[in-house]
Amino acid sequence: MALVWSTVVLLLHVVSAILFLVPTSLTSGLRYPDIKEVQLRRGPNAGCRVREYRDHEVVVPGCRPQAILVRGCFGQCQSYEVPILLPPHKVSHHKMCSYEEVKWRTVELQDCEPGVNRTYSYPYAVKCRCRRCDPSDTYCAGI
Numbered sequence: 001m002a003l004v005w006s007t008v009v010l011l012l013h014v015v016s017a018i019l020f021l022v023p024t025s026l027t028s029g030l031r032y033p034d035i036k037e038v039q040l041r042r043g044p045n046a047g048c049r050v051r052e053y054r055d056h057e058v059v060v061p062g063c064r065p066q067a068i069l070v071r072g073c074f075g076q077c078q079s080y081e082v083p084i085l086l087p088p089h090k091v092s093h094h095k096m097c098s099y100e101e102v103k104w105r106t107v108e109l110q111d112c113e114p115g116v117n118r119t120y121s122y123p124y125a126v127k128c129r130c131r132r133c134d135p136s137d138t139y140c141a142g143i
Contacts, residue, residue: 050073073097
């Protein structure tokens with residue numbers, strides 16, 4: 001009986017090693033269990049909301065620094081890892097609190113030197129949600 005179990009264990013190790021060495025292009029079509037996002041008590045975006053920052057200072061060369069009201073996204077989003085039996089051996093899900101809807105605001109800066117562009121435009125959050133980092137509109141290094 002001990003010989004049977006040691007053979008089974010050895011066989012499992014060999015299969016695992018072979019699967020580990022199989023290129024990911026061959027395993028990319030494998031279907032993993034359907035994983036649904038874990039919901040917060042009040043919905044998936046309950047920990048992510050718009051927040052006002054009143055002391056944001058705009059610094060433009062040739063103009064006096066000026067404080068403006070900005071709105072950004074603030075909060076926490078759920079993340080998780082689920083172990084699986086085939087490489088890569090886990091499925092990770094990481095979201096961040098970010099813009100869902102944004103408007104661009106423009107202000108005229110005060111006390112600027114002649115010839116300096118006084119117009120300053122910036123994103124102003126209208127609605128936020130938990131989403132995957134999108135490098136087209138966010139710096140995603142390390143995420």
